[in-house]
Amino acid sequence: MRLPRIITVTLAGAAVLLPVAACSSDEPAPGKAPQAATAAPSEEPTKEPPGHPFTGQPYDELKPVLAVKIENTAAGKPQLGLKSADIVYIEQVEAGLTRLMAIFSSKLPPKVGPVRSARISDLHIAPMFGKPAFSYSGAQTKMLPLIAEASLFDVGDTRSPGAYFRQPGRVAPYNLFGRPKQMLANAPKASKAKDIGFTFGEAPAEGGVERKSYTVKWPAARFTFSWSEQKKQWMIFQDGKKDMAAEGGQLSAPTIVVQYTKTERSQFHDKNDSYTPLVHTTGKGKAIVLRDGKAFKANWERESEKGGTTFTTESGEPMNFAPGQVWVALASRKPVIP
Template identity: 55%
Template sequence: MRFVWDRSVRGRMAAGLGVAVLGGALAACSDGGGPGRAEPPSATGGDTGTPAPTAPATHPFTGGKRGLRNPVLAVKIENTRPALPQSGVGSADIVYVEQVEGGETRLMAVYSSKLPKRVGPVRSARISDLHILPQFGRPAFAFSGVQSKMKKYIRKAPVYDISQESAGSAYFRAGPKPIPYNLYADPKNLLKQAPKAAPPRDIGFTFGPAPEGGKPTKGFTARWPATTMGFTWSAKQSRWLASWGGQPDRAAEGGVLGGRTVVVQYAKTTRSKFHDFLGSYTPLIHTTGTGRATVLRDGKAYSAKWSRPSEDKGTTFTTPDGKPMPFATGQVWVLLVNDGKPYTP
């Protein structure tokens, strides 16, 4: 069950789309450059947005005690040099880093336990977002727009569309940066446009003390075809401090971005059917199935395995002996990198 879309100055989305879970309402499209298909996620499966009777003991995204029933909001954020420093990323529960056209990356920040005052620069969505989001039930999804021919798929996706086009009052332009790097949004206002957005639910993460083993590690650099992000352990701050292109990845609010846990998830990246106006194809990141991962926490690197049976299910991470790989309580970064050398599809 998978999906597709986009519209950005840089990218036009895509991927193969299937009809099975949407009752034949959509025409099937095969991937343009790799094995496997990208079918729409179920529009009816998963969380309907109705809160469960009781809250979980800890937040399933962070392992903390805060915001246990707060709605889930996902926001697409630019992650290239003209966009830095970004706003609101430090408040996210989970930060996904996804490859887009031209070998660059874009963030998808997921919020629930707390909200920043503003977030951005907000940019357009990509196909890989809709492969990731179904595990959250039916979250609110904020983005600047999508390719016009993808709009029908957005309408059928299990998300509340609070894009600039449908929730314009929550968006504003600010600062000296030129368009499209100056579009921001007010998260509280965004969620007012999606009053039935799903509360947090289990997405496969576990939290707790670090397991035995692990390799003492000062830092790690993730590589995509046109950019890099590094994470260096800070014992003083008890978290991994992020860098972008070799320089500290500073937050607009001050300080350096980074998380308590950094997951390097090696996922097959293939060419989707669609491309942007420059002819660069949109990557399709395959986040279902199984694969290898490296989990960084507490100054150590742990070898792990990831598994996700379907797009409406969460992603579990296990140690080589099959036990759950616990994360440190706090913000989690998930770096989606190609399983192999950096690859431009």
């Protein structure tokens, strides 16, 4: 009597020994029911890590959000820490100048600054991130109650003095810098990064116009974003000069969003009676999205202050950003693409 051969079949990673009758016929042996064919094992598809909601890049975990108000005039340059930001907002302030609000979450720089005073527009942007930690240095007295009521955790220099220091070689008030790790330690319940409406991925197949540069103007400030094919980044210039980082190199980003908003006078003004602009970041409007050496016309919408800001193409499809840091220039003039 011939003994059955033993073969090994791998099923879902386990080795199984099965007897095989020594006959060449496909017919079942007498008294035996036909056996169903064994499906070939299949491999589980490899899943790419989901993109970070602020940058579209891979991440291990979502971390707390820190917003820092940063000086943006020649007296405060070069700024420190901006290269580590996920998002950088350019906001108009008094006298037609601009100031930055940098959003950190996926990574923190050891130091950041110069840290400057808060503005009313900040309090309307912050709720989009839930209840982030907010770093700033002072504010007008009548604005302090509004900060206390805002959707944020106050980690300003008066609330978290140990997180700040004066940088040697800088002149006050442009010498106040902070340590983000300590700031967040003082806001243990700060909201973690979440969906804020941004989408990342391939650029739209249609609608983009080749651009080597794009300039955005405010009454007393001018930004130019110039595409570098070699670096695949928009190199940032302010008032005709390279915008350099204190860490070294020129500031740049793969995506620049020029978000055209309604800007009007607020109830606040500085000591020279120059009014503080209120930038409206809720509602609807037009935008220009710069990525991959092209300019795309887009629409933006933010239904409420707690909601995110979505960007869509003129045909209504999601306006994807290139993965990486995003700069959002909150401008008041209408977009122009020749």
